[in-house]
Amino acid sequence: MGGNPPDQARSGAFTQSARVPVLDVNVTPLTRDQLLSSVATAIGGGRRLTIAGHNLHSVYLTRTDAQFRRFYEDAELRLIDGMPLLSALDLTALCGGRPRWGSRHRLGSTDWIPQVMHLPSVRRIVLFGASEASNRxxxxxLGERAEQTELLGIPADPWNPEDLDAVAAQIRAFGPQLLLIGMGMPLQERLAAALRACTSVAVIATVGGAIDQLSGTQSLAPRWIGRTGLEWAWRLASDPRRFAGRYLVEPFQLARLILRGAA
Structure with a gap:
């Protein structure tokens, strides 16, 4: 496979890191089963694991937000959550005569959250983010899909920074194995770093709009659209006011930053 030789991630799971050419970020190409195995290994081994997802928006933020960039540098797993990143890896692999990574290495949050609840080691999960109605x-x-898993919902839209200590106290009292933070970038990454420092949750994952998608508040594109690389168009059409800047303006800003760095 393409990328660098496999190495032992801090989670203790066997993972493989790869550098995305041009975009110049590190990712951890995993299938869903490999990710679930990494989560189980971390919890079973009493280790800490931070899971982030990389797409063009996060790539742009790594170049414009130093705190955000440090979060991604420190995260043990950086999933591929965007077809442009996967396509760049596949092109490099083909040019080097290596097998392509394949679409199964593209993992959005909703591709694995329903399955992670069925891991025997995951007994308690916190969903942190979204409005009160959406979170509930x-x-x-999710509770109907896995009745053996206890869930705690902590709404966070709107978010008040003064609530951080109270949220941390709730999480510590609940004692989850998994904390899912869905608040959008870069706020969710800042909160993930803060909560990792003041709680002992084994696995913390930033999941963007997944809470809203799981609740049905936000439409979720069919997975076949994701495989074609056109999920951005689905999102843009479903909520143009929210996504116009990200999909129609930000890519050109990112290209300018890349060209400026190469000059």
Whole structure:
């Protein structure tokens, strides 16, 4: 496979890191089963694991936000959550005569959250983010799929920074194995770093709009659209006011930053 030789991630799971050419970021190309195995290994071994997802928006933020960039540098797993990144890896692999990574290495948050609840080691999960109504619905939806898993919902839209200590206290009292933070970039990454420092949760994952998607508040594109690389168009059409800047303006800003760095 393409990328660098496999190495032992801090989670203790056998993972493989790869550098995305041109975009110049490190990713951890994993299939869903490999990710679930990494989560189980971390929890079973009493280790800490931070899971982030990389797409063009996060790549742009790594170049414009130093705190955000440090979070991604420190995260043990950086999933591929965007077809442009996967395509860049595949092109490099083909040019080097190596097998392509393949679409199964593209993992959005909703591709693995429903399955992680069935891991025997995951007994308690916190869903942190979204509005009160959306969070409550997501907790109900996931709870119906895995009744043996206890869920705690902590709404966070709107977010008040003064609530951080109270949220941390709730999490410590609940004692989850998995904390899912869905608040959008870069706020969720800042909170993930803060909560990792003041709680003992084994696995913390930043999951963007996954809570809203699981609750049905935000439409979720069919997975076949994701495989074609056109999920951005689905999102843009479903909420143009929210996504116009990200998909129609930010890519050109990122290209300018890349060209400026190469000059």
């Amino acid at each position: 619905q997501a907790v109900q939806t």
